[in-house]
Amino acid sequence: MADHAPPPPVLRPAVRGSRTAVAAVAVLAGLSVGLGLLLPTVLGHAVDQVLRGDSDAPWHAGSRVWTCAAVVAGQVLVGTTSDVLAAVSGARVTASVRRRAVRHVLAARVAGGGDLVTRLVGNAADAGAVPAAAATLPAAVGAPLGGIVALFLTDPWLAAAFLLGAPPLALLVRRFARASADSVARYQDAQGRIAARLVEAIGGARTIAAARTEEREAARVLAPLPELSTQGHRMWHVQGRATAQAAVLVPLLQILVLAVGGLRLAQGDLTVGGLLAASRYALLASGIGTVVGQLGALVRGRAAARRIAGVLAVPAPAHGTDALPRGGPGTLELRGVTVTRGGTTVLDRLDLTVPGGSCVAVVGPSGAGKSVLAELAGRLTDPDEGTVLLDGRPLAALSRAELRDAVGYAFERPVLLGDTLGDAIAFGPGELDPGAVTRAARAAGADGFVRRLPAGYATPRADAPLSGGEAQRIGLARAFARGDRLLVLDDATSSLDTVTERHVARALLHDPRGRTRLLTTHRAATAARADLVAWLDSGRLRALAPHRELWQQPAYRALFATAAAEGSAAGEPLAAVAGEGEK
Numbered sequence: 001m002a003d004h005a006p007p008p009p010v011l012r013p014a015v016r017g018s019r020t021a022v023a024a025v026a027v028l029a030g031l032s033v034g035l036g037l038l039l040p041t042v043l044g045h046a047v048d049q050v051l052r053g054d055s056d057a058p059w060h061a062g063s064r065v066w067t068c069a070a071v072v073a074g075q076v077l078v079g080t081t082s083d084v085l086a087a088v089s090g091a092r093v094t095a096s097v098r099r100r101a102v103r104h105v106l107a108a109r110v111a112g113g114g115d116l117v118t119r120l121v122g123n124a125a126d127a128g129a130v131p132a133a134a135a136t137l138p139a140a141v142g143a144p145l146g147g148i149v150a151l152f153l154t155d156p157w158l159a160a161a162f163l164l165g166a167p168p169l170a171l172l173v174r175r176f177a178r179a180s181a182d183s184v185a186r187y188q189d190a191q192g193r194i195a196a197r198l199v200e201a202i203g204g205a206r207t208i209a210a211a212r213t214e215e216r217e218a219a220r221v222l223a224p225l226p227e228l229s230t231q232g233h234r235m236w237h238v239q240g241r242a243t244a245q246a247a248v249l250v251p252l253l254q255i256l257v258l259a260v261g262g263l264r265l266a267q268g269d270l271t272v273g274g275l276l277a278a279s280r281y282a283l284l285a286s287g288i289g290t291v292v293g294q295l296g297a298l299v300r301g302r303a304a305a306r307r308i309a310g311v312l313a314v315p316a317p318a319h320g321t322d323a324l325p326r327g328g329p330g331t332l333e334l335r336g337v338t339v340t341r342g343g344t345t346v347l348d349r350l351d352l353t354v355p356g357g358s359c360v361a362v363v364g365p366s367g368a369g370k371s372v373l374a375e376l377a378g379r380l381t382d383p384d385e386g387t388v389l390l391d392g393r394p395l396a397a398l399s400r401a402e403l404r405d406a407v408g409y410a411f412e413r414p415v416l417l418g419d420t421l422g423d424a425i426a427f428g429p430g431e432l433d434p435g436a437v438t439r440a441a442r443a444a445g446a447d448g449f450v451r452r453l454p455a456g457y458a459t460p461r462a463d464a465p466l467s468g469g470e471a472q473r474i475g476l477a478r479a480f481a482r483g484d485r486l487l488v489l490d491d492a493t494s495s496l497d498t499v500t501e502r503h504v505a506r507a508l509l510h511d512p513r514g515r516t517r518l519l520t521t522h523r524a525a526t527a528a529r530a531d532l533v534a535w536l537d538s539g540r541l542r543a544l545a546p547h548r549e550l551w552q553q554p555a556y557r558a559l560f561a562t563a564a565a566e567g568s569a570a571g572e573p574l575a576a577v578a579g580e581g582e583k
Contacts, residue, residue: 011093011097011127011130011131011305015093015131018088018089018092018093018096018131021085021088021089021092022089022131022132022135023135024082024085025082025085025086025089025132025135025136026135026136026138026139028078028079028081028082028085029082029135029136029138029139029140030138030139030142031078032075032078032079032082032139033139033142033143033146034146035071035074035075035078036075036143036284037143037146037147037150037281037284038071039068039071039072039075039280040150040276040277040278040279040280040281040284041150041277042067042068042071043068043273043276043277043280044271044273044274044275044276044277045273046065046067046068046273047272047273047276048271048272048273048274049273051271051272051273082136085132086132086135086136087132089131089132090125090128090129090131090132091128092128093127093128093130093131094124094125094127094128094129095128097124097127097128097308098120098121098124100312101119101120101124101308101311101312102120104311104312104314104316105120105311107316107317108314108315108316108317109380110311110314113195113196113199113200114192114194114195114196114197114198114199114200115192115193115195115196116196116311117195117199118188118191118192118195118196119192119304119307119308119310119311120308120311122191122304123188123304123305123307123308124304124308125304126300126301126303126304127301127302127304127305127308128301129297129300129301130297130298130301130302130305133294133297133298133301134298136294137294137295137298140294143284144284144285144286145285146284147281147282147283147284147285147286148162148163148166148281148285150277150281150284151257151278151281151282151285154270154274154277154278154281155261155264155269155270155274155278157260157264158257158260158261158264158278158281158282161256161257161259161260162253162256162257162282162285162286164256166253175242176238176239176242176295176296179234179238180235180238180239180295180296180299181299181302181303183231183234183235183238184231184235184299184300184303185303185306186227186231187228187231187232187235188303188304188307189307190224190225190227190228190231191228192307193224194221194222194224194225194228197220197221197223197224198221201217201220201221239296250286253282253285253286254279254282254283254286257278257279257282258275258278258279258282261274261275261278261279262275317379317382317396318396319396319398319399319400319403320394320396320397320398320399321397321399322393322394322397322398322399322402323393323398323399323402324390324391324393324398324402324406324485325391325392325393328356328390328391328392328485329355329356329357329391329514329516330356330357330390330391330406330485330486330514330515330516331353331354331355331356331389331390331391331392331516332352332353332354332377332388332389332390332486332516332518333352333353333354333387333388333389333390333392334350334351334352334353334373334376334383334386334387334388335351335386335387335388335389336349336350336351336385336386336387337349337350337351337352337376337383337385337386337387337388338350338383338384338385338386339369339372339376339381339383339384339539340384341372345539346367346369346372346539347369347372347373347376347383347539347540348538348539348540349385349386349540350369350373350386350539350540350541351541352373352534352541352544354516354518354532354534355516355531355532356391356516357514357515357516358516358517358531358532359508359509359516359517359519359529359530359531359532360516360517360518360519360530360531360532360533360534360544361519361520361521361526361527361530361532361533361534361547362374362518362519362520362521362533362534362536363520363521363522363527363533363534363535363536363559363560364535364536364537364542364559365537365559368536368537368538368539369536369539370490370491370520370536371490371491371520373518373520373534373536374488374489374490374518374520375490376388377407377486377488377518378395378403378407378409378486378488379395379396379403379407380409382396390406390407390485390486391485401429404428404429405429405482405484406483406484406485406486407483407485407486407487407488408478408479408480408481408482408483408486408487408488408515409479409483409487409488409489409490410472410475410476410478410479410487410488410489410490410492411475411490411491411492412472412490412491412492412494412495413471413472414471414472414474414475414478414492416461416466416471416474416475418461419460419461420455420457420458420459420460420461421450421453421456421457421458421459421461421464421474422434422437422457422458423461424461424474424478425437425440425441425446425457425474425477425478425481426478426481427478428478428481428482432481434457436481437457437477437481438457439480439481440477440478440480440481441457441473441474441477443476443477443480443504443507444473444474444476444477444479444480444504444507445473445476445496445500445503445504446470446473446474446476446477449470449473468495469495469496469497469500471495472492472493472494472495472496473496473500473504475492476489476492476493476504479492480507483515484513484515485515485516486515486516486517486518487508487511487515487516487517487518487519488518488519489508489517489518489519489520490519490520491519491520491521491522492519493505493519493521493523493526494521494522494523498525501523501525501526502525505525505526505529508529509529509530509531517530522560523560524547524559524560527547527560528547528548530547531546532544532545532546533545533546533547533550535550535556535559543556
């Protein structure tokens with residue numbers, strides 16, 4: 001049966017840190033079963049002593065009562081301790097699974113969404129319960145087996161009577177485990193689909209409200225609900241049927257054992273105390289409810305572990321151990337780079353060299369591969385073919401720390417992290433002194449509006465009313481503060497007004513640290529201020545030259561027709577758009 005297999009691979013590393021607690025749970029569960037098997041024998045002997053009328057029976061009866069009380073107290077103590085340890089081990093395993101999964105999600109850049117959240121939260125909790133459930137399952141199975149052995153030791157005829165009805169019980173457990181596994185897996189998948197659609201709808205709430213499509217979106221989000229309901233009812237049907245069948249089989253077995261025990265008592269082959277003990281052992285032997293409950297937890301946990309394993313199966317990039325040469329200028333090279341997305345070739349055998357210390361603007365029509373090129377420059381993605389090098393070292397050969405310290409990124413829609421605005425700018429490994437944060441903010445044109453806030457750089461990020469352009473400037477400041485050798489700006493100035501964009505352009509063109517700067521842009525004015533322009537077309541490099549030279553070509557000017565019109569409307573001199581303005 002699948003649920004008797006070893007723990008899923010995703011749980012094995014997590015269990016290592018809780019081996020002691022899990023082992024203790026198994027030992028205590030076994031001890032609890034042992035005490036449960038001992039209690040009927042003690043009770044039966046006490047009854048027989050009283051019925052025999054021994055002269056010292058009161059003394060022995062009192063002794064037996066205290067023995068029974070001690071066994072019961074031991075059961076309570078052991079059971080409570082086992083429950084606490086099971087909860088502790090489950091929490092530890094769950095936390096370990098979540099930590100590992102979150103690290104992998106961030107390292108492999110797994111696409112987010114509600115389904116991913118469901119896997120990392122709810123499914124991780126179900127998976128975390130597997131080790132404790134697996135540890136107590138032998139004891140849960142051992143109780144019925146021990147009850148059968150105890151019946152045999154009490155009177156072999158009682159064990160034979162019970163075993164007549166044992167096969168239906170075993171078949172019932174097997175059918176429950178098989179039927180539950182499929183329904184639980186389908187139920188969890190439906191939950192994940194609903195969560196994914198809900199997160200997507202929440203993210204687009206303003207668009208939905210503006211389009212008046214609330215009802216349609218609600219229907220789309222809840223479309224998997226019938227499947228969820230079907231599988232939920234199926235789970236309850238399977239469990240209810242198993243419970244109902246057990247409710248019929250178990251009493252019949254107990255009645256059968258008691259009937260045979262009554263005959264043996266009448267024949268003088270069994271004492272009253274033995275019959276009392278036999279009734280308790282029959283109850284233990286038919287304890288299918290505990291087994292079914294443990295199997296249910298294992299089924300849910302293993303199904304959840306498989307969903308988490310699907311996240312961990314997404315490959316994460318491996319990093320090397322090399323370091324960059326000291327004092328390198330930051331020369332970026334792409335050699336024969338090909339990238340395919342969804343069956344479409346985005347970059348096709350691209351060769352490009354970005355000279356160290358230069359500022360290169362990447363332009364091209366939508367779909368030309370500008371953002372993919374930006375991702376490749378700092379190894380946020382890997383090419384399907386070809387090599388990306390920084391100062392002669394392949395990016396894949398660099399250590400993670402070396403690569404991330406060397407390359408700074410700014411994005412069109414930056415995600416700001418940290419408790420305060422100062423933290424958002426300094427976000428990254430190690431500490432930045434306040435002076436470095438201020439200089440970076442000043443270069444990005446963010447220092448002015450940050451200082452106008454009541455708490456300045458100490459303003460809580462969640463309380464700062466940032467516009468799109470201001471958030472983009474904070475993202476630029478973070479890039480300026482980091483990146484020792486290369487800055488990559490992926491359309492990171494698109495939301496800036498003309499004045500701020502010029503200010504940022506000056507910081508880019510006159511970087512005192514002499515870093516290489518690669519920026520994708522749709523603005524002709526931004527391209528005009530760069531040292532060189534890399535013109536992408538259909539995934540290939542059409543030209544690498546100064547903007548002033550490329551402007552002579554009609555096809556190049558057509559790329560910026562909209563930008564030129566917008567620049568003129570905003571009061572930006574057309575000469576600047578054409579590359580004739582001040583650099």
